[in-house]
Amino acid sequence: MKQEVQHLINLRQHEEALTLLQSITQTDPTDTDTLFWLSYLQAKTARRRKQFEEAVQTAERVHIRNPKDERNLRHLKACYHKLGSSLEHSIDAELEVLTPLQENP
Secondary structure: OHHHHHHHHHOOOHHHHHHHHHHHHHHOOOOHHHHHHHHHHHHHHOOOHHHHHHHHHHHHHHHHHOOOOHHHHHHHHHHHHHHOOOHHHHHHHHHHHHHHHHHOO
8 A cells, every 4th residue: 555655646646645644544553654654745735734733743743653763853844844833943953963873873
C-alpha cells in the first residue's frame, strides 16, 4: 500500500494519497514514516490555518515517537513558520543540538 502512496505522490495526486495515508494510519497509528508523509501532505494541501494545525499535530506525533528525525523536524519548523508560531525557534534549537550528533557519530 505504501508503494501506491508513493506512486500517487509522484503523480501529484495529493488528495488521493492523503486519503490512503489516513487509512494506513488508522491501521497502524505508530508508523512514523506514514505519519510523516501524512503530515507533509496535510501541509502541502492545506488551504486554511486549521489544516496547517492538523499537519503540525501529526508532525508532533512523529516527533514524540522519533525526536531525532531531522526530516520531520525541518518539516515541523516549516509548518510552525507558516503559522507564525514562536515554537519554530525551539525546533531550531533541537536541530542545532542534533546536527553535531549526526556529523560526529
